[in-house]
Amino acid sequence: MIAGIFASSWVAGSIVAVLAGVIGFFVVLRGSVFAAHALPLGAFPAVAAARLWGLDLLATVLAFSVLGAAVVAALSRRTRRDIATALWLVLMLGAGELILSRLQGYSRAVYGLFFGQLLGVTPADLHMIAGVGAVAVVLVLIAFRPLLLSGLSADLAAVAGVPAGLLDLVFLTLVALAAAAALPAVGALLAFSLMVGPASAARMVCDRPLPGLALSVALALATVWGALLLASATGWPVGFFVGVAGLGLYVAGRLAGRGYAPLRR
Amino acid sequence: MTGAPDAALALRVEDLSVSVGGRRVLAQVSFTLAPGELCGLIGANGSGNTTLLRSLLGFVAPSGGTIRLGGDGARRLGYLPQKVSVDPFMPLRARDVVALGLDGHRLGLPLPSRQRRARVDAALAAVSAEAFADRRIGTLSGGQQQRVFIAHALVRRPQLLLLDEPLASLDPSSATEIATLLRRISRDTGIAVLMSAHEINTLVPVMDRVIYLAGGRAAAGPVAEVIRSDVLSRLYGHHIDVLDVHGRILVVPAPGAGHDHTHVTRVP
Amino acid sequence: MLGLLPVGFLDSAPVQHALVIGGFAAVVAALVGVPTLLRGQAFVTDALAHVSSAGGALAPLIGINALGGFVLMSLAAALGLEAAPPRQRAERDLQTGAVFGAGLGVAALFLYLDVTLPGGSGNAVGVLFGSVFLLGASDILPAALAGGAALALLALYLRPMLLASLDPDLAAVQGVRLRRVGLAHLAALTLAIGLAAMTVGAVLSTALLVAPAAAALVLTDRPARALMLAAGLGLAGMWGGILMAWQSYVWTAGHAWPASFCIVAVLIGLNLAATLGRGLWRLGRRGAA
Incomplete structure (x- = not known):
């Protein structure tokens, strides 16, 4: 069952899981959950445009992702960040709708971009996922300590000379990159689920950063593998299992962290 | 100036x-x-x-x-800003917070080294924080956290x-x-x-x-x-x-x- | 004034329904959006909006009105969020994100079942992006009921909502039942999201709640004025978008643009204009001083 047709989706799903586990760890730690939700959707019109006009998928997605990160980082200086993010998000979704409405098989394309087509990953998709994923993971590992320090306290990071604005932009770009890599396989909406669930459970269990990061990756991999198996057994969408597992991991984390007073009212 | x-x-x-x-x-x-x-x-x-x-x-x-x-x-210069507030679930021990004071601005993964560990231990000892050095920062009391942050500021001598x-x-x-x-x-x-x-x-x-x-x-x-x-x-x-x-x-x-x-x- | 409108615009039945139901939905969403943004819940709004798509996909499976489906699912998600609310903002965002992911997973399943089960509509685009021109006379009553309920909740609880958004502790001291106010707000929010989802689709409904309210709050600090401005901007965005979609048929020689895109574009345009206008006005005042 795993062999043959599923091999490429298995590989693609695993790469996306590693990526989401690593980036998601910092998303949760730095409290950038909304950005992690919005930036994948910001890349949504990019995929649509690449399909419609035959542009290079990777270049288009990268351009839109970086643009999205820059716009959110810049806008949030003027207005509240969550509002800036929400407005950017609906604008990109609207633009995606406009572009997609020109495509044949409009409804199916929309469904695929939102919820993924893990069972239909092409070799070209796989190359893009692997390439972008590798770059994003390497960048995160390079910026590991400044990301941790500024996640701990923006003030302490400023004292140590970490450039807050630049780091923020780099991090949002990384989130966007991860999202771009995940988009063709698991879809914009479930890339997000994969970032939040495993990492939020991992940080409750581990009290050290590196083991926490490793556990986050392991849980993300388990989620994807489990979801793929269940999906091929039932014929239901992979995204359903990923989304439900994400919530399950979050709840498990909450239960594990129940000993800490701050969650209680 | x-x-x-x-x-x-x-x-x-x-x-x-x-x-x-x-x-x-x-x-x-x-x-x-x-x-x-x-x-x-x-x-x-x-x-x-x-x-x-x-x-x-x-x-x-x-x-x-x-x-x-x-x-x-x-x-x-060492500096401790006013009211450093910590996410209680931050997966960092007191020791990790002090280590970030030493090289948190550097790029790359932190490689374990005897010298790095010795300096972190010395800073923790200077603020009498050995007892809770391996506990998660968010679980410490206000006074204990303040000691850890002072060690964070001290560790670069x-x-x-x-x-x-x-x-x-x-x-x-x-x-x-x-x-x-x-x-x-x-x-x-x-x-x-x-x-x-x-x-x-x-x-x-x-x-x-x-x-x-x-x-x-x-x-x-x-x-x-x-x-x-x-x-x-x-x-x-x-x-x-x-x-x-x-x-x-x-x-x-x-x-x-x-x-x-x-x-x-x-x-x- | 009406003479400026394109020929046939107001005579078309879909346009009439779109203007009436869409306009009403836009006003309700904009009004609910003001206390929502003051409470810092832009992300919750967006999450509930996306989750409501699961309800939109469920509706044809169980044979209920789409509006009922949207409201049902986002209400379920909202109650899930309220069941165990963490205190800190970052933790709340995380909880919202987890519920949101699960809701979308369910949406993926229902949309899939829509396609595979007999009786399903198979219209993912309709649920996610909607079209204001597909509304009919049968939608007027449900929309009026949902909108009326949202407005009633808003009228009853607006003042405690505003007080609680300023300072929850102060509000609690003054005898505001924070929990009840929070629930009333979430109920109004889910009703408004349902209405907005019915007109522009689940994933774009955030625009109707956030864009006019954000613009209004940029322009004024006073709640009463912000509510009036938001309602006006929401209505202008909806009607402007409907007109733009109608006209796009002429501009693009037959490839009409999706109405939801047009509405979102006009709403965001108005928001940018408000933000820029406010900025220029401040600059001018500083220059004069």
Whole structure:
């Protein structure tokens, strides 16, 4: 069952899981959950445009992702960040709708971009996922300590000379990159689920950063593998299992962290 | 603004003036600080405490005056900002927080090294935090967290340690413990410590010198030469009484005087 | 004034329904958006909006009105969020994110079942992006009921909502039941999201709640004025978008643009204009001073 047709989706799903586990760890730690939700959707019109006009998928997605990160980082200086993010998000979704409405098989394309087509990953998709994923993971590992320090306290990071604005932009770009890599396989909406669930459970269990990061990756991999198996057994969408597992991991984390007073009212 | 090193002093500030947004916050503030000395920076909210610390750090450009750092001329400053608040679920132990003080600005993964670990251990020992070094930062009490953050600021071996309201939001016994700890660190290591506070009495037993800020101007010197009725009256521009009530200092305006400094009458 | 409108615009039945139901939905969403943004819940709004798509996909499966489906699912998600609310903002965001992911997973399943089960509509685009021109006379009553309920909740609880958004502790001291106010707000929010989802689709419904309210709050600090401005901007965005979609048929020689895109574009345009206008006005005042 795993062999043959599923091999490429298995590989693609695993790469996306590693990526989401690593980036998601910092998303949760730095409290950038909304950005992690919005930036994948910001890349949504990019995929649509690449399909419609035959542009290079990777270049288009990268351009839109970086643009999205820059716009959110810049806008949030003027207005509240969550509002800036929400407005950017609906604008990109609207633009995606406009572009997609020109495509044949409009409804199916929309469904695929939102919820993924893990069972239909092409070799070209796989190359893009692997390439972008590798770059994003390497960048995160390079910026590991400044990301941790500024996640701990923006003030302490400023004292140590970490450039807050630049780091923020780099991090949002990384989130966007991860999202771009995940988009063709698991879809914009479930890339997000994969970032939040495993990492939020991992940080409750581990009290050290590196083991926490490793556990986050392991849980993300388990989620994807489990979801793929269940999906091929039932014929239901992979995204359903990923989304439900994400919530399950979050709840498990909450239960594990129940000993800490701050969650209680 | 940083001039040539002055071997005998850790810090020399002369006629420092700072304006923020067109408003003069500090006017011709002068003081000196020797290695191993602990100096309290006393003043109400908005009297320029934080601005003074930030200009020493180089975050705010002075509009006049000089700041000279002593020692070997390298700007080695430790700084603890006001109210560092921590996400309770941050997956970092006290030890990891201190290690981030050592090299948190560096790129790449932290490689374990014996020297790195030794420096972190030494900083933890300096603040007597060995007992909770391996506990998650978010589970520590306010006083314990403050010790860890002081170790975070100390671990790069600064020549001058600046702390913005390190005793605020601590209960009285923790505040006294932290003040005594800072006293010990400055004596033992020769680090000059400058810490701001709203309230003077916790600091009286530990500080060598005091800088009293009011209306952007400062009176600086040993406690006995500054916290006096005549000096503070000159600083505020109207009569101030300094009372000693069972060993506690009360700074009170004479009846009918302005109310801009009644804050200091607060007795802990 | 009406003479400026294109020929046939107001005579078309779909346009009439779109103008009436869409306009009403836009006003309700904009009004609910103001206390929502003041409470810092832009992300919750967006999450509930996306989750409501699961309800939109469920509706044809169980044979209920789409509006009922949207409201049902976002209400379920909202109650899930309220069941165990963490205190800190970052933790709340995380909880919202987890519920949101699960809701979307369910949406993926229902949309899939829509396609595979007999009786399903198979219209993922309709649920996610909607079209205001597909509304009919049968939608008027449900929309009026949902909108009326949202407005009633808003009228009853607006003041405690505003007080609680300023300072929850102060509000609690003054006898505001924070929990009840929070629930009332979430109920109004889910009703408004359902209405907005019915007109522009689940994933774009955030625009109707956030864009006019954000613009209004940029322009004024006073709640009463913000509510009036938001309602006006929401209505202008909806009607402007409908007109733009109608006209796009002429501009593009037959490839009409999706109405939801047009509405979102006009709403965001109005928001940008408000933000820029406010910025220029401030600059001018500083220059004059």
